[in-house]
Every structure is written in C-alpha cells, then in structure tokens.
Amino acid sequence: MNxxxxxxxxxxxxxxxxxxxxxxxxxxxVCVHLHDNLCSIYDSRPLICNTSEMYDAFFKNIMTPDEFIDMNLNACRKIKKLNRENVR
Ligand code: SF4
Ligand code: SF4
Structure with missing residues (x-):
C-alpha cells in the first residue's frame, strides 16, 4: 500500500x-522514537503506525485499500488543521 x-x-x-x-x-x-522528524524505528514500528499492516489486520474485509487511504488522509487533514489552529 502506497x-x-x-x-x-x-x-x-x-x-x-x-x-x-x-x-x-x-x-x-511526542513519540520518543521521532528523531529529526522521522521514525527511528520505522522498520519495526508498531502495528498502529503501519498503514499496510493495519489494513491487512483489521480493515481489508470492510473497505477497499483506496477507502482506507482516504480515511487515513482525512485523519492527516484533521491533524494538520488542528496544528494550524494551535499555532495561531
Ligand atoms: S511512526 Fe510510530 S513509532 Fe515511529 S515515530 Fe511515529 S509514532 Fe513513533
Ligand atoms: S500526519 Fe499524515 S502526512 Fe503527516 S507524517 Fe503523519 S501520516 Fe504522514
């Protein structure tokens, strides 16, 4: 999943x-594993941080990959909006 x-x-x-x-x-x-704005344990990050593994584990029977990506992109947009509001 890209x-x-x-x-x-x-x-x-x-x-x-x-x-x-x-x-x-x-x-x-802030996550202790965020270093230089990147995940320092990316290859062994937990399931909740891994979109592909989360989809396979919990979502593949209830939505398409595109729907799952859209759902997560909506979450990204909400986080970015919240961040913009907090820095105003
Ligand atoms: S991807 Fe997960 S483990 Fe990695 S820095 Fe972000 S919150 Fe932490
Ligand atoms: S908020 Fe969304 S775009 Fe930003 S690092 Fe997290 S997953 Fe990526």
Missing part, C-alpha cells in the same frame, strides 16, 4: 491519548 505521507511528522507529535502508543509518549505527546 500511503501518500508527506512526512510532516505531526501524527508522531500527537500520540497522547493513544493507548497503543502510551509507552512511546515522552510526556508531551
């Missing part, structure tokens, strides 16, 4: 409240 991530890094700076990433939160919502 997810069109632009590597803004925002989702990795807003992990507070995501129980699956609780142990990765350095205390301010």
């Amino acid at each position: 997810f069109p991530c632009d590597k803004c890094g925002l989702c990795c700076r807003m992990i507070g409240g995501i129980s699956a990433l609780h142990d990765f939160d350095r205390g301010d919502g």
Whole structure:
C-alpha cells in the first residue's frame, strides 16, 4: 500500500491519548522514537503506525485499500488543521 505521507511528522507529535502508543509518549505527546522528524524505528514500528499492516489486520474485509487511504488522509487533514489552529 502506497500511503501518500508527506512526512510532516505531526501524527508522531500527537500520540497522547493513544493507548497503543502510551509507552512511546515522552510526556508531551511526542513519540520518543521521532528523531529529526522521522521514525527511528520505522522498520519495526508498531502495528498502529503501519498503514499496510493495519489494513491487512483489521480493515481489508470492510473497505477497499483506496477507502482506507482516504480515511487515513482525512485523519492527516484533521491533524494538520488542528496544528494550524494551535499555532495561531
Ligand atoms: S500526519 Fe499524515 S502526512 Fe503527516 S507524517 Fe503523519 S501520516 Fe504522514
Ligand atoms: S513509532 Fe515511529 S511512526 Fe510510530 S509514532 Fe513513533 S515515530 Fe511515529
């Protein structure tokens, strides 16, 4: 699956409240594995951070890959909008 991530890094700076990433939160919502705005454990990142594996594990029977990508892109847009509002 080719997810069109632009590597803004925002989702990795807003992990507070995501129980699956609780142990990765350095205390301010930023993942301890985000280095130079990139995932330092990319090849072994958890399932929740891996769109292809998440799709295969939980979504392939309920939506198409394109629908899954659209759903995730909508989440990206919401995160970016929230970030814009917070920096105003
Ligand atoms: S918010 Fe979306 S575009 Fe930005 S790094 Fe995360 S997945 Fe990629
Ligand atoms: S493990 Fe990697 S992809 Fe997942 S939140 Fe942390 S830095 Fe981002």
